Amino acid sequence: DAKTTQPPSMDCAEGRAANLPCNHSTISGNEYVYWYRQIHSQGPQYIIHGLKNNETNEMASLIITEDRKSSTLILPHATLRDTAVYYCIVRVANNNNDMRFGAGTRLTVKP
C-alpha cells in the first residue's frame, strides 16, 4: 500500500515554478520523503529527499511541513524536459529497504 497521495496530473508553463504537492499523513518519525521522476520509457531518476528540514539541490527544492504530513517539490524554472511523472515516496531508514511507488503526478510543462 502506498503511503502517499498526489494529484494525478498538473500543468505548468515553461519558465515558471512547478509546485508538486504530496500528502503523507501517516508518516512515522523515522521515515524519509523521497522524490523521483520518470520520463517516458526511462528508468526513474532520483531528485531529492529529506526527513524534516527543507532541502535544496541543483534540481529542486523540497519543502516539508512542520508536522511532516505533507511536502511540496519545487522545480524553480520548469523546462519542457521536466515533463514527466513525479513520484513521492515515504521510506523508512532501515535495512529492509522497502521502497514503493504510489500513483504519482504527471507533470506537463507547456510552452
Add this chain to the structure above:
Amino acid sequence: DTEVTQTPKHLVMGMTNKKSLKCEQHMGHRAMYWYKQKAKKPPELMFVYSYEKLSINESVPSRFSPECPNSSLLNLHLHALQPEDSALYLCASSQPGGQRNTEAFFGQGTRLTVV
C-alpha cells in the same frame, strides 16, 4: 560510475521458454531491487535484496525467481511466463536504508514481451 546496467533491453519469449534478466552496478550498493511496470502504471515492487539476502518478496509467483550471486549482480530468472507478465522490468540499487545517502539508481529496464 553511477550506472545500473540492465540486459537485455528487449526480450521476446514464449510461454515455455526459460530466460534471465541481468542487472549490474559498480557503486558498492548493498541493496538491489526488482520492479515490474505496466504501461501507464507506477513501478510495482517485486523483490529486494539487502546485503545479498532476500529481504522482501512481494508474493511474486514462483515463475519469477530472483538471484543475487554477489553484491554487484542481480538476476531475475523467468520460466513459464504468461502473456500478462509482459511489462517493463526495472532494476535499482542503493545503499541500505540505514545509511545516510540512500537514493536509488535505476536501470533503463528490460521490456519483456511474452508470446
